[in-house]
Amino acid sequence: MMTADSQTFPKRLRVLLYAVNGIGLGHLTRLLAIARQIKKAEPDTDLLFITSSDADNLLSKENIPYIHLPSKTVASQSETLTFRKMGRLYSALVNPVFDIFQPHILIVDTMVTGSFQDLLNGLRFGNCFKVFIHRSRKIESYDQNSIQAQRFYDLVIAPHYKNTEIIPMPVGFDIPLYWAGNIMLIEKPEAFTREKVRKEFNIAEHELLMLISLGGGGDASNFHTLQMVLTLVKS
Incomplete structure (x- = not known):
């Protein structure tokens, strides 16, 4: 070695x-x-x-x-x-x-x-x-x-x-x-600030903004996980 x-x-x-x-x-x-x-x-x-x-x-x-x-x-x-x-x-x-x-x-x-x-x-x-x-x-x-x-x-x-x-x-x-x-x-230093992200996507300050990342590896449970997260957010 x-x-x-x-x-x-x-x-x-x-x-x-x-x-x-x-x-x-x-x-x-x-x-x-x-x-x-x-x-x-x-x-x-x-x-x-x-x-x-x-x-x-x-x-x-x-x-x-x-x-x-x-x-x-x-x-x-x-x-x-x-x-x-x-x-x-x-x-x-x-x-x-x-x-x-x-x-x-x-x-x-x-x-x-x-x-x-x-x-x-x-x-x-x-x-x-x-x-x-x-x-x-x-x-x-x-x-x-x-x-x-x-x-x-x-x-x-x-x-x-x-x-x-x-x-x-x-x-x-x-x-x-x-x-x-x-x-x-x-x-x-390359990352966007919170304010810049909202401006780029035209999202108001009072609106909820989330990033849900489930990867891209073809996990069969991803769709179920996404639905569960969205249900929790809506509630």
Whole structure:
């Protein structure tokens, strides 16, 4: 395992960021937030994203190049590609990136070995500093393979405040876990004030204004939760 102290990085860094997940935006916005901070600290850094998100226009706005993989959701709905074919396609597209781009740092969000195990070769044989962004999930959704696969990484970052979530770590491996708190796309000075938000949406001071965020991960209970919240608000 490498450490940030033991690893010697060149002056011009190459950072590969893997943002492939479901239909939500969290995986992409977290890594984009990290990419922005890297670029701010080291302007000469070369960034490259691998993503399947349909919101890749966010990367275009930041002038960050990316490789777009077929969306798992769209592929499954269209029945164009079987699960096995998708896995072979992902591996065929992802593996050459390590040889061609030769990243000094790899940052992966949520999918510890890739959506279709397509990161395994890069994790096993890639000569780079590997960082895993471990967003918490329901504890019953974990399996031992995905927990133990974190041993391939040099650093695990939890985008939560310390001990507010359960983050299972691999047994028998001394992998550092860093609690980063919420990783937000915008910084505090960029956020709108309360007054500006009301002005933008033409909402009077006496009117109730709420933000209900249920994520974008396709949770089947979201609609029921929304109805429950709206019922409580109306009462």
